[in-house]
Amino acid sequence: MLLIDCPYCGPRNGSEFAWQGVPSPRPDPASTTPLEWRRYLYEEDNLAGWVEERWKHRSGCRAYLIIERHTATNEIRAVRLLGGTPL
C-alpha cells in the first residue's frame, strides 16, 4: 500500500486517498466535438514512468492533491495541493 505524505495530514495510507488520474483539461463546452469530448471522458495515456496525477484525500482532509508518481515503481517524489495553494 502506498504511503502518501499529505501536506495537511502528514504521511497516511494510500487507502485514504482517491485516485483521479492524470487530469486532462475540459474542452470548451461551446465548441467541442464528439471526438474531442470522448477523448476527454474516456482516454488515458497510461504512461509507464513519471506522471502528475490528481488525488483526493477522501478519508482525510478532502484536499485535492497533485502527486508525482512513477507508475512502474510507485515511487512518489512530490505531493502538493492542487493549484499550489500555500498552506
Added chain:
Amino acid sequence: MTARLPERPGEVIDRSSSLPFRWNGGDYTGMAGDTIVSALAASGVRVLSRSFKYRRPRGVMTADFNDPNCLFQVGDEPNVRAAHRLLEPGMDTSSQTSWPSLRFDAKAATQALSPFLGPGFYYKTFMRPRFLWPVYQRVLRTFAAGGKPSPQPGHSSPDKRYAHPDVLVAGGGPAGMMAAISAAERGARVMLVDEQHETGGYLRWSDSDGRLALADLRTRLAAADVEVLTDSVVFGRYDHNWVGVMQRSHPQGERLIKARAGVLVVAPGLIERPLAFEGNDLPGVVLSGAARRLLNLYAVRPGTRAVVLSANAEGAAAAADLADAGVEIAAFVDARAGETVVRAKGRTGVRSVELTGGKTVEADLLVTATGWTAPTALLNMAGVVPTFDPESSRFVPGEMPDDVMATGGIVGDGSVADLLSHAAAVGQEAARRSGHKAVHKAAAIPAAAALAPPSKEPVELPTLEPEPHPPLFIGSTSGFIDFSEDVTTKDITAAADEGYRSLELAKRYTTATMGPTQGKLEVINAGVAHAIATGRAIAGMGTTTWRPPYAPVSLGALAGRMLEPVRHSPLQPYHERVGAQPIVAGQWIRPNHYGDPAAEVTAVRSSVGVIDVSPLGKIELRGRDVPKLLELVYTNKWSKLAVGSVRYGIMCAEDGVVMDDGVTARFAEDRYMMTTTSSGAAGVYDWLEEWLATAHPDWDVRLTAMTDAYASMNVAGPESRALLERLVEGIELDAESFPHMHVRTGTVAGVADCFLWRLGFTGELSFEVHVPAGYGLHVWEALLEQGADLGAVPFGLEAQRIMRLEKGHFIVGQDTDGLTRAHSTGLSTLINSDKPDFSGKQELEWSEADSGTMLVALQPEDPAVVPPEASQVLSGNTLVGRITSSRMSPTLGRSICLAQLTQDHAAPGTVVTVHLPDRTRVRARVMEHHAHFDPEGSRLRG
C-alpha cells in the same frame, strides 16, 4: 521403540512433562517443547504420511515448517505444519494422506501406476469422455491431499494490528538478532519477526560455541527494547515498505499485523536444499539440518546407522552430532572429493545406500548436506532481482532500494563473528536511514527525544560473501524434485521433451513448485533439471518471481473482524421497539415495513402515514455563487429559484448518464439545502467538491454535509395537514400560504429550527419535516401520538416503493442503469439545452435523436400477474426491453410496472409480451403516463 536420547545440551523439551496425544487413532506421549512430529519421531514412528500422487511412504525430511511430508489434520484444523506446531496435551492428530494405510507396502502398486501418472496426467487422463467427469471428480477427491476444514463458522475472530516500526527485521537468527539490537541501540523502534518458536536460528541446534553466542545475543536483545515476535512470519512486502506479518503465536490465534516499516531488514538465513536421486524420498533420508534439529533440540535419534553425504561444514557437524548421540556412521561421503550417493534403497524406509563406484552400505539413515537455497522472496517483492552465483551455487541479492537491506546467510557465509559484524553495521545503517523516513517525522514524542540519534554519515558495511560450494542438484539417478507434488527429475525431462522449453510453463505443466512448499525446497533443483533437459547453462537460470504470501496465511486471519460501518437513523429506537422488519439499503438499515406494507399504503392513501426518510442525503450550500453550481450540476434551470421555493432536478455525469436526482430548496439569498438519494449522498458530495476544487476554485460556494444533522420524516396522506396543524408553530399550512414545492422553517412539537417542505414520493398531500437529529425521536413519537385519532401509522420503505411506482416516479439505479441517459427517463422537459453548459449537456445533445431506451409505465393485461423485476420484454421473439420495477398495487388492485423499452415500442398503447421465469408469457400495454394513479397530481397539490 523409543528414540529419545539422554539429555542433550541445548534441548528445548521439558523432561518432567508427559503430554498424551493421539495420532491416526493411536495413543502417544510427548514432552512440552516437542513438535507433533518430534514427539512421533521420539516414539519411533518413521512413516508419517503417504505422498500425493504415488502414495509413497514418507517420513520426516526437514523437521521444520517446510517439511513437505508433515501436513497433519489437528482436531478440526487442516494443513497443520506438524514438524513446526508445538505439541499440546490431548491433541487429536492424523496424517492427511494416509491412504493406503501407512504400514502397507504399496511400492509395487505405485510403480505399476507411475507410467500413467507422469506430467500433465490430469490434462491427458481426465479430459475425455466428458460425461465421465462426475466420476473422475469423485476419484480425484479421494486422492486429493487436503485436510478437512470445519463446516462450522470460525470459532475465533482474528484480530488485526497496525504497527509503525522504524526498522523491521525479518528473521531472528544471529544476524537478524544483531541487526535488531544494533538498530535499537541507535534509537530506532524495532520489530523482530521469526518463524521459529525461539530466536536464534541455526545457533539453537549448533555446538557449544554457538549456544554461548546465542545466550549472549538473547541477553543483549532483551535489554535492547526490541519487540520480538516468534512463531510469526513476514509474508509479504508491498509498496512503500507496507509489510505483512502473521503473528501465529498470538493468544487469540493468528493475528495479522500491517506494519509500515521505515527500513525492512531481510535476514531469513538459508534453506537447506535436498539432492535429487533415486530413493531420496524414503523415510530415513533427511537433511543435515533436520538431523541436527532432531538430535539437539528434541533429543531424538533419527536412526541407528547412518550414511552422511556432505558438501559443506554442516555435514561434518551433523556427523559429529550423530556420533556423539551413539549413531554409528557407516560411511561419510565427501562430495567435495567427488564422491556421492547414487540411490537409497528400501521399501518403507532406507535399508541401504548405493555410493559411487557401486558400493552399497547398509544404513537406516541417510543425511545429506548438499547446499542452500536463498529465500529471496521478500527481496523479489521489493523489486530486487537476485542473480545466480555459480561459485556458491545459490542466488545472491542484487541491487537494493534504500528502504530494504539484507544481512546474514542470504548475503554471505562466515563465522558467527563475521555475520554479527555485518549485521551490526546493517542495523546501524537501517536506523540511520529510517531516521530520514516520513514515518519518523512524528518523533516529537518525549520518549523518542531521549534516544540516541542515528549516525549522520552512511555506515560502511563489512564484506560478507558467499563461500564456494559444489553444484549438487541432480544426482545420476532420477529422484524427487518436488516432494509435495510428487514431481521427479524424469517428469521435468519429459515436460521439456514435450516442448515445454520455458521453465515457467514446465513448472505449471508438471506442477513442480506449486504445492505446499511453494518452491522453498525444490525451485533450484527444478530449474537445474529443466536447464539440463533443454541443454542450457545452469548459470543462466532466471530467478523465480516470488509473490506474496511467502508462507501460508489463513483466510480467516486476513479477513479479520467485520468492520463494515452500519448506519441507523435517529429514529431507530422506535423501529426496534415496534419490531419493524429491517432492510439493508447501502450502509443503512431501514424499516422495510411494520407488518403489512399493503395496509400501510391504504392508510396513507386514505388518512395519514409517517415514514422515516432520515437517510436522505442533505447538503447545505452557502455562498454567492450557489446558483452557478446548481446550473452546472443539474440539467434544468435554477437561476430563478425564489427564496422559499423547492425544485426537483436530475444530475447527469459528463457522459449524459443519470447519476442522481433530488430536490434543492432556497432558504435565503445565499443559503440552499440540496437533497440526494440515500445511496448517492457521498458520491454527489464528492462530485460537488470536485467541480469546485478543480474547475471553479474562484466560486464562492461552501458545502456542509447535513445528512446526519437532521432526522427526516415524510408526513403523507389526505390528513397530513390536519395532523401537522396540531404540532407546528410559526408556519401557516394552508395551501395558499404553503403551496406545493415550497419550504418553510418553524417549530414542530416544541422543537425549533425545523424545516418543512411540501413534497413527497407517494403522490399524496405531504410535508417532509426535518428536525435537528437529537429531537427526531421526540417529534416522530409526537406525530404518531397526536395523529392516533386520524389513523396515523408509520410506513416503511416497501409501502413507499409501491406508492412511488403507482405514481410512476423512477428510482436512480433501479429504473436506470449505467447506460441510461437523461432523455431515457422520459423527463426531457427537465433538460434545458438553452443553458450554455451543464454536466452531460454535450452528450445529451448529440444523443437526443437516439437515446436508446425509454422509461415507460406498463400494465400486464392479466392484472393478477406481477412480472418479476428484470423480466425480459419481447415483441414477437425480439428482445425490446426489461421490467425495471413491478408491484401489486393495493390502490388499483392490479399489477403495475415500469420498464425500459426501445424507442419504437415506447408509444402509449403499444402491446408487448413479458417473458416470465416459468417460461409463460403475459401481454402488457404501454401506458400514456408514468403515473398509474392520479396522473394529474390533484391529490398532491390539494
